[in-house]
Amino acid sequence: MMVRHAFSVTPAGQSPAERRAVRREITAAQRADTTVRTRKHERRLPAPAMPGPFGPGVREHGYWNLARLTVPAHQATSQHLAGIYPFVADVGLGHRGPVVGVDLNADALWHFSPWEAYADATGRGAFSTNILVLGAYRAGKSAVIKMLTTRSLPFGHHVVLPSDSKGEWVKVAEAVGGSVIRLGAGGAERLNPLDRGPRRTASTDDQHEQMVAQRRIGTLISLIEQTMTGARLSAVEHAAVHLALRRAITETDDAPTLREVHRQLGLIASGDTDGDAALVAASAQPRFVLRRFVEGDLSGLFEDASTVAFDEDAPMVVIDTSELFARGDLVAQLTQVCSTAWIQAVVSDRDAHRTRYVVREEGWRDMTSLAALQMYQQWLKLSRHYGISNIVILHKMGDLDAVGQAGSQERNLAYSIAGDIENKFIFHVNHQERAPLIERLNISPAHAEMARQLARGQFIAYVGQYSYLVDAFSTSTEWELELFQTDDAVLLASEEMPELVHLRERLEEAWPDDVDTSVDGWLAYERGIG
Known part of the structure; x- marks a missing residue:
């Protein structure tokens, strides 16, 4: 191993002459190296250790260490040290x-x-x-x-679930002393999405009336457009709906319902338009849409006055809509709109400090x-x-x-x-x-x-x-x-229908990331693969 002068440290206090003497000693040690040859490779052995005040000198597998190197201690805050070497554990929230x-x-x-x-x-x-x-x-x-x-x-927080489509929150609400509103279970409970709702704390009369009016017309338009599978109402159809809602408010003493709005649209279609003949044709589409709520497949849920009230003091309020899925996907979507609008009237009271x-x-x-x-x-x-x-x-x-x-x-x-x-x-x-x-x-x-x-x-x-x-x-x-x-329903179905367990194993083996593991999903796959 050849000795190379790669690095040297001169102790403090040496004169230039003393430093030159050190360099001469290093050069002499390098020239004194002898070469020993072997059959497989060649290696160089250093000369015997050179005595002196600067350490052991050059020796086999050694190096020049003329002075001990020391790193002074460094003090810093944990924040600065984290920038030098990031800590693995986060401080969290x-x-x-x-x-x-x-x-x-x-x-x-x-x-x-x-x-x-x-x-x-x-x-x-x-x-x-x-x-x-x-x-x-x-x-x-x-x-x-x-x-x-x-x-x-x-911690004082409350929980509201506008639509529990699977009925899985019901037992949670009952366990914590909450309130459960069941829609579609025999038609006993109804929600009126056009309810006035509670008054906000510290709001003026004008502010409260404006809030109620905006929520009512917004909910009504959203219901009609969603029932029309996303089609948007024209400007003249908007005008017809506005007129029908305004008349329904007057006729019901500020307690309008979808049934009354539907009746007013029928009057407008018959020519009672307050002098605007364009509203006659414009009222036809919204009227037939609301007819589904009054007489059709969506009846019994939202067309009349509410039979339930929102319990503001309940720690958890759950609207159970699991029975409505038998009526189709549209009913579930409309229920979400109605229940959300009904709940927003209650929970949007900022001054209540809830x-x-x-x-x-x-x-x-x-x-x-x-x-x-x-x-x-x-x-x-x-x-x-x-x-x-x-x-x-x-x-x-x-x-x-x-x-x-x-x-x-x-x-x-x-x-x-x-x-x-x-x-x-x-x-x-x-x-x-x-x-x-x-x-x-x-x-x-x-x-x-x-x-x-x-x-x-x-x-x-x-x-x-x-x-x-x-x-x-x-x-x-x-x-x-x-x-x-x-997974109660899944586990129960697995016990009653053992063939589903075998089917699930087959599906997960074939498509480990893509399988819908619900019971409905298993049955859908079973029908699909025959």
Whole structure:
């Protein structure tokens, strides 16, 4: 091994003559190297160690170390040290709000409250209280949201579910002493979407009347357009509907119903137009649409006065619409519009100083027309003003493809609404969701790939500019796991129909990422593959 003069350190206090003497010693040691040859390779052995005041000198496998190198101790704050070498464990969101799970990166409990995150002054908070929840079937979405909302009740927050399409929130509401409103169960309970609703605290008479008028006409137009499968009313049809609603308010002493609006449209169609003949033809389409509510397949739900009232003091209010799915998908969509409008009249009282979660299961059902989308967008923007946290639950971004046509204003607005929700909980997704997550929600490719590997109950939480990997089920109690179980129907069907278990195994083996694991999905596949 040849000795090379690569680096030397001169002790402090040496004169130029002494430094030159050191260099001469180094040169002499290099010239004194001898070469020893072997059969396989050649290596050089250094000369014997040179005595002197500068260390051991040159020796086999050694090096020149004329002075010991020392690095002085450095003191800094943890904030500056984190910039030099980033800490692995994140500081998290603090301990305000209920425990949701365990932060797998920091190995610490993860607390979350959308209101606390919004009010966070440390810079780690969010600018919105709304939450987008996205994940495949059986990823644990509903159970985690039930866990979050139920654990939030002791913190003074209330929970509202405008449409429980599966009936799975009913037992949760009953367990916490909440209120359940059942629609379609024998036709005993009805909601009037044109109800005046409660008066906002500290609002003036003019403000209250304006709010009621806007909510009534907005709900009525949205109902008619959605029943027309998304077609928009013309200006003259709008005028006919406005006139019919105004007359219905007068005739019912400020308690209008869809039945009375339908009757007034019939009078307008017969020529009673207050002198505007153009309204005669314009009233035909809205009249026939509302006829379905009064006499047709949509009757018995929304056409007359309400038979139930919203309990503002109940910790959880659930509108059970599971019985309505037998009437078709349109009924479910219209129910979502009516129940949401009815509830908004109650929960939009800012001065009442209440904070509520509004959980929107099958969130895409609120986005089936341009009018509904615009109302939805406005409601999300006003959530902070009213103290509301809207939780929008989707199975996949492809759910929004049911909104409008490809490239239409409706679909673009639906994707924009989903993307603008700042707080996001991303659960396990199928492989085809990787591209939509990156393109539509601006999720990083690494996180999109990670979402495919998540176990049940685990999710990536985006709060403001920070992200966390959370395991929610690790903190669950047996009571919670049993109460929040959403697979009861699947498990019961599996016990009663063992052939479904075998079918599911076949399907998961063939399409591990694409199988709808619900009972309806299994039966649909069974019929499809014959």
